[in-house]
Structure formats: structure tokens, C-alpha cells
Amino acid sequence: MSKNARLSLIIVAVVAVVVAGFLLFSRNDTTAAPQSADGRVTVVEYLDLECPSCRAAYPGVERLKTEYGERVTFDVRHFPIPSHRNSELAAVAVEAAGAQGKRDDMFRLMFDAQQEWAGQQTSQRAAFTGFAQQLGLDQAAFDKALDDPALRERVLAQRTEGSKAGVTGTPTFFINGTKFTGAPTYDALKAAIEKVRS
Known part of the structure; x- marks a missing residue:
């Protein structure tokens, strides 16, 4: 694999991790309406x-x-x-x-x-x-x-x-x-x- 191809794969992997992290934190954002700890x-x-x-x-x-x-x-x-x-x-x-x-x-x-x-x-x-x-x-x-x-x-x-x-x-x-x-x-x-x- 060429050096440029490896670099491209690393960039794609980093972008994927960043996007996944963003989606995870967005999905778990309960600022608008948190559910109480006791499930109410x-x-x-x-x-x-x-x-x-x-x-x-x-x-x-x-x-x-x-x-x-x-x-x-x-x-x-x-x-x-x-x-x-x-x-x-x-x-x-x-x-x-x-x-x-x-x-x-x-x-x-x-x-x-x-x-x-x-x-x-x-x-x-x-x-x-x-x-x-x-x-x-x-x-x-x-x-x-x-x-x-x-x-x-x-x-x-x-x-x-x-x-x-x-x-x-x-x-x-x-x-x-x-x-x-x-x-x-x-x-x-x-x-x-x-x-x-x-």
C-alpha cells in the first residue's frame, strides 16, 4: 500500500471516529428534557x-x-x-x-x-x-x-x-x-x- 493510500485511510478513520462521537453525544443529549433518575x-x-x-x-x-x-x-x-x-x-x-x-x-x-x-x-x-x-x-x-x-x-x-x-x-x-x-x-x-x- 502506498504512503498516500495509508494517509487517506488514516484520515477517513479519524473522520469516522469524530462523526461517530458526534452522533453518540447528540443522541444522548438530554438538555431539552431529562428523564429523572428514578424513571419518572x-x-x-x-x-x-x-x-x-x-x-x-x-x-x-x-x-x-x-x-x-x-x-x-x-x-x-x-x-x-x-x-x-x-x-x-x-x-x-x-x-x-x-x-x-x-x-x-x-x-x-x-x-x-x-x-x-x-x-x-x-x-x-x-x-x-x-x-x-x-x-x-x-x-x-x-x-x-x-x-x-x-x-x-x-x-x-x-x-x-x-x-x-x-x-x-x-x-x-x-x-x-x-x-x-x-x-x-x-x-x-x-x-x-x-x-x-x-
């Missing part, structure tokens, strides 16, 4: 608080959370769409409320009042501050958190993570790492969860 089902939802479809899916998701309890892990992550003027700040407000133990309550208020604040081209910070007051949050701490670059970075990191996982719109669900397709109704999501659990 994990549902990850990427949402935009200004998105009407996310608001429509919200009651069904809450019903599923109640029905499954600890048997299914629900993980809500932010995917603020850049064309939605206030979705990023809304996500930061949810995380700011979460720092005071009221993340789920802030989600509920955001969706309950979505028609009042969503779609506005001016900042809705005052509305979000009003939600914090309704929840009895420490106002100074909440206001400070709204301006915290670390919270904003956490929100944007979740959006980046979602993009890498194939999220292009909201809401997008992953059930044990598999992207859910179809309308995210209560019945459809429950059927998908049951399929994984069986």
Missing part, C-alpha cells in the same frame, strides 16, 4: 408568557400537574419571542417572584391578565409590579430583581437551550426528551404522557 416521566415546556397559545394550554397543563402529582415532573422554561415586546421582562418577573417563592403564582397572574398587558408596544413593568403587590412580595427586592442581569441571562439561556433543542415556536413540549407534536390540549398531552408511562 419528565415534561418540559418552553413557553412565551405573551403567547395566546401558551395561555390556552396553561389550564390543561395545570390540570395534569394536579392529577399526576409527583409521578410526573413538569419543568417550565422560558422562550421569549423577540417580536413580543414584553415577553422577556415578563419571564424575568416570574423568576423574580420565584426568588420569593411565588413563581407559580406569578405564572397564574401573567396568564390570567394576559389580554390586558400582552401585545403592548410600551413597557408593562408597572403591570408586573402590580402583580408583585397582589402576591404580597417584598417590593424593593422584586424591583431590584427585575433589573438583575443574572435573571435576564437565565431567561435568555433557556431560550438558547430551547433553540438548540429544536424549539421554533411556543408552546413546545418535550416528554422524556421527545418533542411533542400536535395541538397541546389536555387530552393529547395526557395521551402522550401515558404512552411513555406504559
Whole structure:
């Protein structure tokens, strides 16, 4: 075998190893929706608080959370769409409320009042501050958190993570790492969860 032929074979072998390694790590990447160590089902939802479809899916998701309890892990992550003027700040407000133990309550208020604040081209910070007051949050701490670059970075990191996982719109669900397709109704999501659990 000539020296050039051996060199070509070595290059092909190295490329094959690199490609195989890439495929292996891509296949095992569970960033989007990890399954818990004890084998329970994990549902990850990427949402935009200004998105009407996310608001429509919200009651069904809450019903599923109640029905499954600890048997299914629900993980809500932010995917603020850049064309939605206030979705990023809304996500930061949810995380700011979460720092005071009221993340789920802030989600509920955001969706309950979505028609009042969503779609506005001016900042809705005052509305979000009003939600914090309704929840009895420490106002100074909440206001400070709204301006915290670390919270904003956490929100944007979740959006980046979602993009890498194939999220292009909201809401997008992953059930044990598999992207859910179809309308995210209560019945459809429950059927998908049951399929994984069986």
C-alpha cells in the first residue's frame, strides 16, 4: 500500500471516529428534557408568557400537574419571542417572584391578565409590579430583581437551550426528551404522557 493510500485511510478513520462521537453525544443529549433518575416521566415546556397559545394550554397543563402529582415532573422554561415586546421582562418577573417563592403564582397572574398587558408596544413593568403587590412580595427586592442581569441571562439561556433543542415556536413540549407534536390540549398531552408511562 502506498504512503498516500495509508494517509487517506488514516484520515477517513479519524473522520469516522469524530462523526461517530458526534452522533453518540447528540443522541444522548438530554438538555431539552431529562428523564429523572428514578424513571419518572419528565415534561418540559418552553413557553412565551405573551403567547395566546401558551395561555390556552396553561389550564390543561395545570390540570395534569394536579392529577399526576409527583409521578410526573413538569419543568417550565422560558422562550421569549423577540417580536413580543414584553415577553422577556415578563419571564424575568416570574423568576423574580420565584426568588420569593411565588413563581407559580406569578405564572397564574401573567396568564390570567394576559389580554390586558400582552401585545403592548410600551413597557408593562408597572403591570408586573402590580402583580408583585397582589402576591404580597417584598417590593424593593422584586424591583431590584427585575433589573438583575443574572435573571435576564437565565431567561435568555433557556431560550438558547430551547433553540438548540429544536424549539421554533411556543408552546413546545418535550416528554422524556421527545418533542411533542400536535395541538397541546389536555387530552393529547395526557395521551402522550401515558404512552411513555406504559
